[in-house]
Amino acid sequence: MKKVAWRNNLAWFGGAGVGMGACVAAVMALSAGTGCEMAQANCGDVESDYEQAVQAESGLGELDVHGEPQLAMALRMDMVNGLANKVLSTVLSETLDFEGTLPVSGTQGVSFNVARPSLQVELEASSACDTCVRMKGDWGGDFGVTIPVLGRQSSPLSGSVDWTVPLSVERDANGEVAIFFDSPAAVRMGAPRITGSIESLPSTWSRTLEPALMRLVQERLADEVPKVRIAGYAMPNFGVAGLEFAPTLFKLDNRSNALILGVRTNLDAPGSDVAKLSSALSLSEGQNVALGVQPGLIVESVRLAMREEKIARRYSLTGDERSDGPTYAVVDSLQVGSASESAVPLGLDFRLFNHGAGWGCFSMDGRAVSALKVEDGQVSLDLEKVEFTGSRLADAANWGASQFVTRTQGLLTAALNDEVVVGSEMGVSVRSNQVGAGAGMLVLKGQGSTAE
Secondary structure (H helix, E strand, O other), rough: OOOOOOOOOOEEEOOOOOOHHHHHHHHHHHOOOOOHHHHHHOOOHHHHHHHHHOOOOOOOOOOOOOOOEEEEEEEEEEHHHHHHHHHHHHHHHHHHEEEEEEOOOOOOOOOOOEEEEEEEEEEOOOOOOOOOOOOOEEEEEEEEEEEEEOOEEEEEEEEEEEEEEEEEEEEEOOOOEEEEEEEEHHHHHHEEEEEEOOOOOOOHHHHHHHHHHHHHOOOOOOOOHHEEEEEEEEOOOOOOOOOOEEEEEEEEEOOOOOOEEEEEEEEOOOOOOOOHHHHOOOOOOOOHHHEEEEEEHHHHHHHHHOOOOOOOOOOOOOOOEEEOEEEEEEEEEEEEEOOOEEEEEEEEEEEEEOOOOOOOOOOEEEEEEEEEEEEEEEEEEEEEEEEEOOOOOOHHHHHHHHHHHHHHHHHHHHHHHHHHHEEOOOOEEEEEEEEEEEEOEEEEEEEEEEEE
């Protein structure tokens, strides 16, 4: 471990520095003539510095629903299709399993039913609005009708559907930020375009019944299809009482054919530059999912948990949590180093304030150095070392197990975890292949897939 000069508030006597080791030795020898008693004179300053550092921690504020996002997700449209296809096909098929009466001139109408309908649809980006998709696909089923004189007749149905629908985003009952297929909003933009043919009826009846049936199918889709939840973005559990969050960005990026979703919390942490976010979340070949988190959001969560005494604030000098410990910790920032495609170096900066001990008062700066890595499709955050500016502590490595360090690591890996991407009726897994940084966020990218 690199040894450098460390900053402390030990007193100086006669113009000469009295080192920590000399003070400890002096206390052990019960000597009062080494200048160590002067260290006690600085305890008030150390305690004041600590109190100022705690007061500078901002905590929770008002939720700015128009603020810059602190969490983000990008889903390429092939991933959206994988999440949407089953649930949309199910809902649309259930809607088209119906019966009724078709108007026919010269009759009171003919009764019919559509049974065992099926749809195979696909979503693609549309320029109709910022979040519009075009749903295209084939549909079919079994058509039965009672025709005068001929009696009950049956025929296969086949056709196509083409519907431009906006996607919307909102918090759902599960506490997730969810993406919806917003069919009620689509009706205000225009009805679905439906084509179809009744293949096995006499041609005169087919030509009569087909347009009437297509109008009914169109009306039924427009009137009966509810808003459908396609996917959710599960917020990491930051363990903070009173934490709120809301979507503040939702758009379809036509260049990458991906949906971009941004979320903000009421933690007073910086957000991401929206103008740069699309680039930071851009997906390369072999990638269809990107997740981003603002490091400052993690730091503020840890700070708040320390103030709420959910994370230890007091320690022994060797890093053991102690409710009566003389060493108080303050977390400053999470620094991001230069990233490669497989690793991002991170440095958690913190400060320790030692006061109340019998042998002296001082403060020092610390850093827990980690590497955010991707190996064999999995993301990991490995602690490499803990270093102190000028520290002569023999057990500096013990601080790597302190609660504020381990909680920081846990929150960060939770935010960049494939479990935050949630399908409506299926599981989602992401095989990670890249970590990086951009637009103020740490970003994880990979290939997502769905499973029953």
